[in-house]
Amino acid sequence: MTNDSKDKARTGVAGLDEILSGGLTRRHVFLLEGSPGTGKTTIALQFLREGAAIGERCLYITLSETEEELRSSSASHELELGDSIEIFELVPPESLLDADQQQSLLYSSDLELGETTKMIFEAFDRLRPSRVVIDSLSEIRLLAQSSLRYRRQILAMKHFFAKSGATVLLLDDMTSDIMDKTVHSVVHGVVHLEQMAPDYGSERRRLRIVKYRGQAFRGGYHDFVIKTGGVVAFPRLRALEHRTDFQRTKLASGVAELDGLLGGGVERGSSTLLIGPAGTGKTLFGLQFVDAAVKRGERAAVFVFDEELGLLFDRMKALGINLEKMRDDGAVHIEQLDAAEVSPGEFAQRVRDRVSDFDAKIVVLDSINGYQAAMPEENALILHMHELLQFLNRQGATTFLTVAQHGLVGDMKSPVDVTYLADTVVLLRYFEALGKIRRAVSVIKKRTGKHEETIREFTISESGLTLGDPLSEFQGVLRGIPSYMGKGEELLSQLEDDNDS
Template sequence: MSENPLGLPKLLTGIPGFDSITNGGLPMNRTTLLSGTAGSAKTVFGSQFLASGIEQFDQAGVFVTFEEPPADIRRNMMSFGWDIAAWEAAGKWAFVDVSPQLSDETVIAGEYDLGALLARIENAVNRVGAQRVVMDSLGAVFTQIAQSKIVRNEMLRITTALKKLGVTALLTAERTEEFGGIARYGIEEFVTDNVVVLRNVLEDEKRRRTIEILKFRGTDHQKGEYPFTIHPREGIIVLPLSALELKQQSTDLRITSGNQVLDDMCGGGFFRDSVILVSGATGTGKTLTVTQFISGGALNGERCLLFAFEESREQLFRNARGWGLDFHKLEESGHLRVICTYPEVAGLEDHLVSMKAEIGAFKPNRVAVDSLSALERVGSIKGFREFVIGLTSFIKHHEMAGLFTATTPTLLGGASVTEAHISTITDSILLLRYVEMYGVMRRGMTVLKMRGSMHDKEIREVSIDSTGMHIGSAFRNVSGILAGVPVHASEREIARLNDLFDS
């Protein structure tokens, strides 16, 4: 039970992230309607509500199934590691099986009610001492009992009885559309004061699961949709991204970027718990910036974690060797861990969950992602933004430094979708740009933004050789680099402009 000064007490569910968006769990001793279309994970959610109760709070549960036979549920939930049969044997979990009995022929002749169902639920709750009840799903009751008036009255009677029994209950119901009426049959008006909606929306050809607390009568909750994912072994994980508070501590502690000149340009290095975005076209030196960042950390005895989404391990290691850095040795000494993944293997929510798990396991001081743009193609723009917010706040919360790269689509100038959507989230932005000068491609670098610090405003020339990156002097006689249309000014013009400001 969680204390809640703003209203009714709540019951912590133990479902990751859900207790955060509900401000402490489900309303206690109430029935909450969980509504969603087919395939929106209602049964998994219901099962997890009971499983988490048993595993985390030692609270027994009753599962009333109107649709799937218990044997199917036991088997389906086994993959999440929920051994329902063992819990049944231990008196922690009880099924009330109301799934259709196809073997018996049934005739309706006269008035009836669902008194038997209520008696069975009460019996099961008393038998295991249940604090949690799941009823899955209401739509299947209607297919068994054609008279919806009876079902409505009886469901109201059951929810009232559950309240008396002191249990917190979830009742699932089908919706025909993702956005529209809360549920079929108009049950939402009378059965429950609390409604949670699960969605599985096709957005830009990608499936995106979200959860929304539609209403909790008499108590507060976070508003809007939150993405969630179904982890193959842990079940539902809600990502309460926009519910995160900006409460990271900030520090004046600086760390090296791995390049002395770049440190100077940033006013003495990056901040320890900041997130830096490196933007540039292909070949401008983003991966090298990442490599420097890692070597700078490793030389100080810090631990670095690199998520690579564009290049294979072999390529990365060969490149690093080309710049005089031995990734193998760093991995062996425990200063580095490189994780190469194809962006397409999972959705953004799944990537976020597994990246958080890797960060949690390795406990690095520095995290680098090369490149963030590669992940753009996996989700919608909104989903991508949420992913970056989630990752950024996680990194900052753990007082680590993060370096993300973004690839610009055009060689000269230009901004990527990545930049457009995440530039306000990151603390610092480094731009790497090609500069065309008299038929020669040269590279330029500038610190565009450095939150909380003075920084160099010049666009400096960068050269790359076998020893790494060398940052030289500023391009004095070129303008329009960032716009992608470099214009060369003569020495006399520069002198004239200087005089203009001096006078």
């Protein structure tokens, strides 16, 4: 197999050429299949526009849509075709539409199929294009009426175009016979498009390279979207392909007690999971490291699924972290995401772009609960998260993820277990002491070095995050209902000191 892209016809679709290892091999016939609405025509128009942009002659042969419909559709996507792309609107000969001229001794399909093929070849010979799109094969399949005749017709077209040296894209809307794989064995490559409708939210689209002769390609499913400007594909992330050299230094949070709990901080190029019930301060812990990174002169990226940005800005500003100013100064990229609208592939691409283009050294994903809502199933979430975290780690980006557990105290469960993926796990808890709700933090796991095994109480106030001494006199803090093992006078004295402060 070869990955040489010198003799490739680029598709003009962002991301698709990466999936195809450079594009479509010239002088071959390819199949683009998918049900109506998946984006075949849009991709075909982008393919022709890409050829026209480099001076190639391009021909669009349509058996199903009129030229006016095609130009109107392309204009809605801001894909103006101009005069550089020839559109040949193939209609049956007038004699076949005249009842008096119709043959009675021969099947009309014999004449129609022959005339259709003849008109396609004549249109090609007249223009001699480098790129051709035929839309769609369903019409030819209906005219053929049998699988044998259909295969013979496709083979005849393939041999004709092979002699001409053109790169041909056949479209199939899979409406006449979705089980017919005749073309798959004939063409050089097959791109399959799918559209899915979730129970809630906008439709999701994905593509897969079913076949590509003599060429390596990126296998599996890849998400894509149709938006103004055309189709954008998001190649499935493979962390093994991305590695950079960096020093694994320790990054401090700016809170001495927290850094002490973490054994001096977190390592660059590692991932930290902040897990606990709602309201314990998971977001604040992550943004504390963002604040410290900005003060060091680094950039950060924050992706928020669960909270409106205006509310987040106000809340953090009241705690001493002016996140909005960091964004305005260009030090932090912050983005609010709608789990019902964004696909996992698109989200991974956005994170990848912020690390590559924005040079973000700290990445905060808040929260995995919202990210899970964008996933079709839990197993896929684990695989996506594994590749994304591995990619970020290999780029030297330090990642903070938050997970909200179900419940407030006692036995709590997480919607998905990603603790084994993270390098460091920080557990936040509520606990009750003498009629007051308090918060505690502990480090459960750290792969990259030693850490404190203590449980520390922490408070959130106008001055930000404050950690106290280890709760050495308590037993059962992580269960939420601890027992005090020291002297009562000492506990009361400690509570009074906390209240005075």
